[in-house]
Amino acid sequence: MGESTVSFELPPAAVRGVGSRPFGVYVHVPFCATRCGYCDFNTYTAGELGTAASPESWLDGLRRELDLAAQLLGAPPAADTVFVGGGTPSLLGSDGLGHVLDAVRASFGLASDAEVTTESNPESTSPEFFAGLREAGYTRVSLGMQSAARHVLTVLDRVHTPGRPVRAAAEARAAGFEHVNLDLIYGTPGERTEDLRASVDAVLDAGVDHVSAYALIVEEGTALARRVRRGEIPAPDDDVLAERYEVIDSMLSAAGLRWYEVSNWAASTQARCRHNLGYWLGGDWWGAGPGAHSHVGGVRWWNVKHPARYSSVLADGALPVAGHERLSEDDVHLERVMLELRLAEGLPLDALDAGGVEEAHRAVADGLLERGALADGRAVLTDRGRLLADAVVRRLVTS
Structure with missing residues (x-):
């Protein structure tokens, strides 16, 4: 929690180019109800944080960071895209996520056709939640499904029931969301080809217009890595991962979802995630929240990780930047x-x-x-x- 910060300013050349490239805002919500065994993201459970930080102190810090960001950029462009990730943003509820979007509007404003996405855990959503998101101004939802097989979810330490993501996707669509994504993870130890096919079938039954599918990576420092090291479960096999990918691509393509990025498929050009395209095509974005990364005009920087440290630095009127670099040619x-x-x-x-x-x-x-x-x-x-x-x-x- 005693992370140090550095003084930070953007060079004039980087600021001058802002607005000539796509501009997005990423907001990192660091809270999770439980910790998944494979996850190495910057997340914290209530037990890990204790009284050191809370959603309220985090939101206060977020507002301050976004205000400082707008000042640093001079005349910041309205955000073309907003992406709220985590962690588990849906733990904030639709009211909390509405406050997040209000903070972005107050500091940056939103383009008239802005894409506004939030990630959500299926277990912390409901029809009322999705209706609240729509009212708040969100246009897109990304739901973590990972697998439809209960034993695969168990290995991943996912707590949602296998059928819940599909029901959540239906609830989101009923609330008026045209763009809904489901995330899959493939290659989990113990996953069979028939498990994967059942998962893709469930995705297709949900009628979503976007699918992201990622090979399981065993990240150092995670519970999953410790289990692999102890020999309790095998590491993912590269040949199996390739076969799994081919199955996913074949099934999604046959159903009309075409790949537009190696790990992403969409039913139409309009269904593609514009925020992520901003990353892939060299756009600018401000990453707000603990541990968030930003990029503007060839300069990249990242925030301190712990929510308590993040909030305290901002309470003192400074940006919570832990480090930065200027990219070479x-x-x-x-x-x-x-x-x-x-x-x-x-x-x-x-x-x-x-x-x-x-x-x-x-x-x-x-x-x-x-x-x-x-x-x-x-x-x-x-x-x-x-x-x-x-x-x-x-x-x-x-x-």
């Missing part, structure tokens, strides 16, 4: 290749140097990039290339 180039290559539209070839273009042609010969797209001046991953996206990036930037 090489850093910007690497991140552009790494992120844009993951998109269905791919990466313009003119973003690569001569060696990178030569390597792109070799990747076509190896079945990793689409031949027709390359002829049109873009590097686009093939189905096989998506499974090896990180390796393709290394080839294009280390040529």
Whole structure:
């Protein structure tokens, strides 16, 4: 809790460009009812926090941070997108999440067509919750499903019942949400192919227009990592993860949900998550809340992690910045290749140097990039290339 902060100012060149690129606001809610065994996000249960911090002190800090952010940026643009993540934002209830959005409006304002998303745990939602979100101004909901198999949820330490995410998605749609996402995690030890197929079937039955699916990663310091290290459960197998991904992609594609980023599928262009596209396409965003990361004009910074420290620094009138860096040209180039290559539209070839273009042609010969797209001046991953996206990036930037 004794995290140190640093003085922080944005260089004038970075501030001058604000508004010429997509601008989003990310809000990190650090509270969870329980801690999932696989999660290494910056989250805290009530027992871990005790009286050191509360949703009320966090919200006070959030308002102060957003006000300071607007001052630092001078004449900040209205937010094109807002994304409330965590943690478990739905623990705040629709009233609390309404206060969060009010704080963003007060400091930045919202574009007339702003996309406003909140993550939610299915168990802490209800028809009344979704109706309250709509009234508050939210336009999109992302629900954590992970799996429809009870034994898989048990390994992940997820507390929701298998059928609850589908019912929650239906409740969100009934409340007027056109855009609803369900998250899946695949490759959990003990998950069978039939478990995964049942999970995807449940997603499709829910009628959502967006699906995110992520391979399970065993993060150091988590309860899951300790179980793997003790030999209680096996580590995820790379070949199994590839097979699982192919199953997901095949089933979603057949149902009309097309991949637009390696781990994301949408029913239409309008259903794509604009906030995440801002990340992937080099936009600007202010990340508010404990541990949140921000990026403006090639400068990246991150906040102190503990909610109590976060609130106390802001109460003293300072930004809670724990560290920052200015990205070099090489850093910007690497991140552009790494992120844009993951998109269905791919990466313009003119973003690569001569060696990178030569390597792109070799990747076509190896079945990793689409031949027709390359002829049109873009590097686009093939189905096989998506499974090896990180390796393709290394080839294009280390040529």
